[in-house]
Structures are given as structure tokens and as C-alpha cells.
Amino acid sequence: MGITTASKSGALGWATLRLEDAVNWARAGAMWPLGFGLACCAIEMMSTQMSHYDLSRFGMELMRPSPRQADLMIVAGRLSRKMAPVLRRLYDQMPAPKWVIAMGDCASCSGVFNNYAIVQGVDEIVPVDVYVAGCPPRPEQLIHGILTLHERVKGESLTQWRRAEVERR
Amino acid sequence: MHDSKDPVEAIRAQFPKACLEVVTFRGETTIYIDPPQIADVCLYLRDADGLRFNFLIDVTGIDYYPDEPRFAVAYHLYAMLYNRKLRLKVRLPGDNPHVPTVTGVWPTANWQEREAYDMFGIIFDGHPDLRRILTAADWEGHPQRKDYPLGYETVQFSFNFDEVNRYKPYAKE
Numbered sequence: 171m172g173i174t175t176a177s178k179s180g181a182l183g184w185a186t187l188r189l190e191d192a193v194n195w196a197r198a199g200a201m202w203p204l205g206f207g208l209a210c211c212a213i214e215m216m217s218t219q220m221s222h223y224d225l226s227r228f229g230m231e232l233m234r235p236s237p238r239q240a241d242l243m244i245v246a247g248r249l250s251r252k253m254a255p256v257l258r259r260l261y262d263q264m265p266a267p268k269w270v271i272a273m274g275d276c277a278s279c280s281g282v283f284n285n286y287a288i289v290q291g292v293d294e295i296v297p298v299d300v301y302v303a304g305c306p307p308r309p310e311q312l313i314h315g316i317l318t319l320h321e322r323v324k325g326e327s328l329t330q331w332r333r334a335e336v337e338r339r
Numbered sequence: 340m341h342d343s344k345d346p347v348e349a350i351r352a353q354f355p356k357a358c359l360e361v362v363t364f365r366g367e368t369t370i371y372i373d374p375p376q377i378a379d380v381c382l383y384l385r386d387a388d389g390l391r392f393n394f395l396i397d398v399t400g401i402d403y404y405p406d407e408p409r410f411a412v413a414y415h416l417y418a419m420l421y422n423r424k425l426r427l428k429v430r431l432p433g434d435n436p437h438v439p440t441v442t443g444v445w446p447t448a449n450w451q452e453r454e455a456y457d458m459f460g461i462i463f464d465g466h467p468d469l470r471r472i473l474t475a476a477d478w479e480g481h482p483q484r485k486d487y488p489l490g491y492e493t494v495q496f497s498f499n500f501d502e503v504n505r506y507k508p509y510a511k512e
Contacts, residue, residue, distance in 0.1 A: 252475040286490030294508050
């Protein structure tokens with residue numbers, strides 16, 4: 171037992187699977203998030219990234235500062251109306267396929283800030299895939315939300331994103 | 340170093356008509372100034388020997404709705420040399436509130452007056468760049484006015500989920 175010469179060299183033989191499964195497995199397994207830290211939820215998001223909770227276990231090696239290198243947007247915090255166009259612009263700059271997690275009550279439904287200044291849920295600005303409740307959610311909750319998204323991504327159709335792109339044109 | 344002077348007496352001597360009212364409360368002095376003279380009074384308070392209020396702590400707006408005059412602008416001054424603080428206030432009418440800028444006296448007043456303009460709609464005459472600073476550029480109204488609607492949307496719970504879903508403006512892909 172243990173690591174054999176074959177596994178070291180990568181010569182492990184071959185297996186068959188559907189292309190869709192392989193692509194979705196790759197997409198879910200190496201999802202790079204765009205950390206959109208807007209408020210206190212960002213602290214929990216950073217904590218999730220740090221060694222104690224270690225988001226790298228799920229293939230999310232690092233938060234991308236650039237939307238062009240990201241395929242998951244984690245909106246962490248309350249979104250003010252002044253910030254809303256910026257959020258949409260960054261979302262539009264992300265290459266497809268792309269997903270959005272609304273982290274925390276404020277991003278999901280504005281939480282306690284039911285007033286003129288805060289957008290009542292980021293789903294009014296960008297399409298949200300997973301909502302994570304909590305004020306702020308613990309890192310475990312965010313990880314659960316991410317794993318929920320992973321399951322969802324694994325069930326996606328390969329033509330879905332292509333079709334969405336064609337429709338947009 | 341000159342001996343410190345009493346700011347109230349100094350203003351009364353220098354600007355006989357500018358000082359409208361003096362309020363002292365718990366050791367804090369507030370001087371109500373005639374609005375058109377505020378910039379001159381501030382320049383005097385900054386430069387005169389014995390006063391030297393060289394630091395403008397903040398400029399804020401106040402809405403006394405429905406009283407008239409409705410608005411006030413408060414200037415908090417600090418003299419580092421004498422470790423003293425002073426509050427100046429001007430009262431402004433509800434319709435078309437105008438007051439001269441003090442940007443020429445303390446450059447830091449630039450952003451603080453922009454904030455007062457943004458939140459209360461007080462126009463600072465002579466301001467070099469009077470734009471909104473906190474709200475979006477195309478914002479309508481001035482949010483800190485007391486008659487500004489607070490805004491409220493029905494919260495989506497499980498019992499009214501479908502009802503709110505019908506009119507909630509979801510974003511498209």
C-alpha cells in the first residue's frame with residue numbers, strides 16, 4: 171500500500187465518464203471566488219479563507235481581486251444603492267460560467283436595513299444562486315453554502331451556459 | 340504667546356452685528372452668527388492673536404423641521420494653542436438655504452460642506468466644487484432632511500413569499 175511508483179508518475183490507467191460530468195467536476199473543484207467584502211460578513215469570509223477553516227480544501231485556493239479571473243462572486247455585506255452599479259459592472263466583467271453567493275442577511279434581503287439607502291437583496295442587481303443566512307454567518311455556514319453550490323454546479327447541463335450566452339446576444 | 344481672549348467679547352468688538360445670540364451649556368459656548376458674515380468671523384477667529392482657532396473639527400447641518408428658520412449649520416472650532424473649543428451656528432431659512440463657504444479659511448471645510456449639501460441641501464456660496472459626496476450622483480432629494488421618506492419594502496417571509504415574489508424586481512442574467 172501507500173504511494174506506488176505508478177501513482178507518483180500519474181500512470182493510473184484510465185476511466186470513462188460523461189464529458190458533462192468531467193467539466194462540471196472541474197468547474198466545481200477549482201472555483202475561484204471574487205471576494206466582494208462590503209461589510210462585517212467580509213471578516214467571516216476572510217476567516218473562512220484562513221488556515222483554521224481552510225477553504226482551499228474545496229479547490230478555492232485564493233480570492234481573486236480581479237473579476238476577470240473569478241467565477242464565483244461572494245457578496246459579503248450590505249449593498250448600498252451607490253455601490254450597486256459597481257457590483258453589476260464587476261459581475262458583467264466575470265467570464266461565464268459564473269455564480270453568485272449572497273452571504274448573510276444583508277446581501278440576501280437587506281437584513282435589518284430596510285431603508286432607502288440599501289438595496290433590498292442583491293438578487294435585484296445580479297442573479298443569485300445560493301443564499302447564506304446569518305448575521306453574519308459563521309464560516310461553517312459559508313462553507314455549507316459553497317458546497318451546496320458545488321452540488322448544484324455538478325448537476326448543470328453543459329449546454330446551459332452556451333444557451334444563455336446565445337440568448338444574450 | 341499672547342494671552343487668550345474671550346471669543347465672545349472679541350467677536351462682539353470686531354463684528355458688532357454678527358453675534359446674534361450666545362448660549363452657554365455645560366461649559367460649552369455656542370455663538371449664533373449672522374449667516375452672511377460667517378466667513379469673515381471665521382477668518383478673524385483663525386488669525387487673531389489670543390484666539391487662533393486653527394482647526395476646524397467639523398461642519399454639520401441640522402434640520403429643525405418644522406421650526407423656522409428650519410436649518411442650521413454648526414461649525415466646531417478648536418484652538419490647539421490654547422486647547423479651547425468653540426461652536427458657531429448659523430440659522431438658515433427652510434426655502435433656499437444659502438450660507439457663504441468657509442473653504443477659504445480652512446481647506447478641510449471642502450468635503451464637510453459637500454456632505455452638509457448632500458444630506459441637507461444647504462447651498463454653500465463660493466464653494467469650489469459643490470457636488471454630492473456620499474449618495475450617488477443622480478440621487479434625488481437630501482436624505483437627512485426630516486421630511487425625507489425613510490423608505491420601506493415589505494419583508495419576504497414564508498407566509499407572504501409568493502406575494503412578494505410577484506413584484507420583486509429580480510435581476511436577469
